Amino acid sequence: MTIAQASPHRSRGSSGKTAIGLLLTAVMLFPVYWMINVSLTPEQDMRKSPPDLFPAHGTLAGYRAVFDQQLPYLGTSLVIGLGTVVLTVALAAPAGYALAKLRPRGGGLLSFLFLVAQMIPGIIMAMGFYAIYLQLGLLQSVPGLIVADSTLAVPFAVLIFTAFMSGIPGELLQAAQMDGAGPLRTFRSVVLPMSRNSVVTVSLFAFLWSWSDFVFASTLANGGAHEPITLGIYHYIGNNNQEWNAIMATAVVASLPAAVILVLAQRYVAAGVTAGAVKD
Numbered sequence: 322m323t324i325a326q327a328s329p330h331r332s333r334g335s336s337g338k339t340a341i342g343l344l345l346t347a348v349m350l351f352p353v354y355w356m357i358n359v360s361l362t363p364e365q366d367m368r369k370s371p372p373d374l375f376p377a378h379g380t381l382a383g384y385r386a387v388f389d390q391q392l393p394y395l396g397t398s399l400v401i402g403l404g405t406v407v408l409t410v411a412l413a414a415p416a417g418y419a420l421a422k423l424r425p426r427g428g429g430l431l432s433f434l435f436l437v438a439q440m441i442p443g444i445i446m447a448m449g450f451y452a453i454y455l456q457l458g459l460l461q462s463v464p465g466l467i468v469a470d471s472t473l474a475v476p477f478a479v480l481i482f483t484a485f486m487s488g489i490p491g492e493l494l495q496a497a498q499m500d501g502a503g504p505l506r507t508f509r510s511v512v513l514p515m516s517r518n519s520v521v522t523v524s525l526f527a528f529l530w531s532w533s534d535f536v537f538a539s540t541l542a543n544g545g546a547h548e549p550i551t552l553g554i555y556h557y558i559g560n561n562n563q564e565w566n567a568i569m570a571t572a573v574v575a576s577l578p579a580a581v582i583l584v585l586a587q588r589y590v591a592a593g594v595t596a597g598a599v600k601d
Contacts, residue, residue, distance in 0.1 A: 391554075417481070
C-alpha cells in the first residue's frame with residue numbers, strides 16, 4: 322500500500338525535474354537555434370518586427386557567401402587545430418606517464434606549476450610570444466600559432482594523462498619490464514594503447530581551444546596570409562555588418578566541426594575526464 326502510494330509521487334517528481342531540465346536546456350540552446358534561423362533568413366525579412374521564429378522563406382545565400390569567402394580561413398583553422406593536437410599529445414603523454422609511473426624528483430612541484438600555468442591570462446602569454454616571434458620571424462605563421470595554442474592545452478593535457486595513467490595497474494608494467502621492455506617501449510606498447518580515452522579527451526580539448534582561439538590569432542597572425550576562422554569572422558563582420566544572414570552562416574559553419582567531433586567523442590571524453598577520480 323505504501324509503495325503503491327509513493328510511486329505516483331516519485332513519478333510526478335521525476336517528470337517535474339525532467340520538464341525543468343528540458344526548459345533550461347531549451348533556454349541555453351536558444352541562441353544556437355536563433356543563429357541558425359538568422360542564417361537562413363532573407364535580407365528583406367531581417368528587420369521584421371516581430372521577427373520570424375522560423376525561416377518561412379529560407380535562403381542559402383548566406384552559406385554561399387561563406388563558401389565563397391571563408392573556406393581559406395576554415396582550412397587554416399583545420400591545419401592549426403590538427404597541428405595543435407599532434408604537438409599537445411606528443412608532449413603531454415610522455416610527461417603524464419613520467420609523473421604517474423616514473424615518479425621523478427620534483428614531480429609534485431611540476432604538477433603544481435602546470436596548475437599555475439593554466440591561470441596565466443592568455444593576453445599576457447600572447448605578448449610574450451609576440452616579442453619572441455618578432456625575433457625569430459614566426460609572426461603571421463601557422464607553426465607559430467600551433468606552438469602558441471599548444472601552451473594552452475599542454476598543462477591541462479598533462480594533468481589528464483597523469484590522472485588516467487596513475488590508474489593503470491603496476492603489474493602490467495612490471496610484466497612488460499620482465500619481458501625486456503624499457504620505459505620507452507613500455508610507454509609505447511602498453512601505456513599509450515590503454516590510454517585511448519585520455520588521448521581522445523586531450524585531442525578534443527586541444528582542437529577546440531585552437532579552433533576557437535582569438536587572442537593568439539589576433540596578436541600573432543593578424544594581417545598575415547594564413548588567418549584562422551576566428552579572424553575570418555571578425556573581418557567579415559567589420560566589412561559586412563549589415564549582412565547578418567551571411568555572418569550567422571559563417572558562425573554556423575565554423576561551429577560544425579567542433580560540434581560533430583564532440584558528439585562523436587563524448588563517450589571517450591566522459592571516461593577520460595573522470596579517470597583517476599575513484600581509487601580502489
